[in-house]
Amino acid sequence: MFADERDLIWRKACEKRWPVWARVARAPDTQWKRQFELLELRQREQVVIPSIATIQRIQKVVTGRHREVLTEWLAEVSWDWNLESTIVFKAVSYLDHFLSNIGVKNLSRFQLLGIACLREAMGDTRRRLAIRLGEQDKNLDPARFAFISDRTYTVEEVEQATRTVADTVPEEIRDAPNGKMFLRSFWYRGVAALVMEPEEMHIYTIASFLLQLSLLDLECAGYPNSLLAASALSVALDSFGKHPWPSALQQYSAYVPDDIEPVRLKLKSLQASLKARHLRLIWRSHHENHGYSEFAEAWQRALQLLQEQSEISKFQPKCPSRHASI
Structure with a gap:
């Protein structure tokens, strides 16, 4: 009973301070204290975006x-x-x-x-x-x-x-929280919600790479770090046949698909246009021996994306994941 009352207090605090974000985050299993902390980070990042x-x-x-x-x-x-x-x-x-x-x-x-x-x-x-x-x-x-x-x-x-x-x-x-911190948080939430399996590190690797690739582009510096992280994870999920932005991640991040779509397109454009030859070589060499034989085919696709600039198309694995996309 006390825990329910405490959660209600956190929920009301979120709804009062961030009414729009709180509406997106609202779900039966929302942990409102954790949601408050995340939304507070999103507010803090707004003041440090360079012009x-x-x-x-x-x-x-x-x-x-x-x-x-x-x-x-x-x-x-x-x-x-x-x-x-x-x-x-x-x-x-x-x-x-x-x-x-x-x-x-x-x-x-x-x-x-x-x-x-x-x-x-x-x-x-x-x-x-x-x-x-x-x-x-x-x-x-x-x-x-x-x-x-x-x-x-x-x-x-x-x-x-x-x-x-x-x-x-x-x-x-x-x-200020940076993009990699937000990506980790979104990843853990996705795993907990069965959006992806913890062993599907090819998804996390591509999301991390796209996020680091965005550092090279001045225009991307004008986006909130949480938005870049959400968009990078969404592109990675989509590229490996997952739902691009399932409800569990929408609720947790307080970003809906329309919020992230312009940045998704930007990241896909960077992957298709930025040579970043030295950076790609490092990323590929660090992930060639990934050790996830269960997802060997998906890792081969991931290594191709790391190796050279290319269009990101959907990859459909021959063996479906144990968890359906939600």
Whole structure:
């Protein structure tokens, strides 16, 4: 009885604060406390979306293509260094915040800015997760970052650039949830609701790849992270013969199909047009030995999508999943 009353309180709080989102989320099995927490994250992310128009107006030297090259390189470094997968998303958010406030005057310093954003994102993650200092301090050694630039920049320049980024990025940017965090949350909900099986990691892999691919595109920086994550998962589900956005995920995310369709189309366009050769090579090499023999055919399809730019068409497995799409 007490639990029911408490759940009712959370439901009323959601309905009062986010009436539109709460209507989508309403279902017999809705956990309203968890729903409140998710909707609060969605509200927080709204205030940290960079203005694409402002970036394009302020930046006279750096173009969208320059940003694409830099963000792909940052993603490569994050893979090479085996960084926690949310760090590169945090680093790119720092980069976009900087670009929307300060003009880059010299293109030769743009890579240094990216290095500083990655280093600050790594340090932020260490501090916020209370990671043991020893190894992490070694990882944050400025000499390490100078080295990956082929010694284009000195240790002192790396330290100074990191301080500049640290002084520029406000707390709300540092605290904001990123796309990978939302994707994980949606994935766990989908598994719990039997939308997909936990072993169907080919779906999660393609969704994660599309989400990382979106980092390369400046226009995608203007979308809420939760919307990008929902759209990436929807495209991945659809591409492997699942319902593209079942009711369980609509209720949990408070996104209906019409909300995500424009971003779905954008992500499919990126998959068809972005070469991202180095990034694709890394993703394929990391997932070739997936170990899920039960889904070998689906994994072969996933590896094809990772390998090269291509249209995303529906894949119909010969052996249907144990759970029907809902």
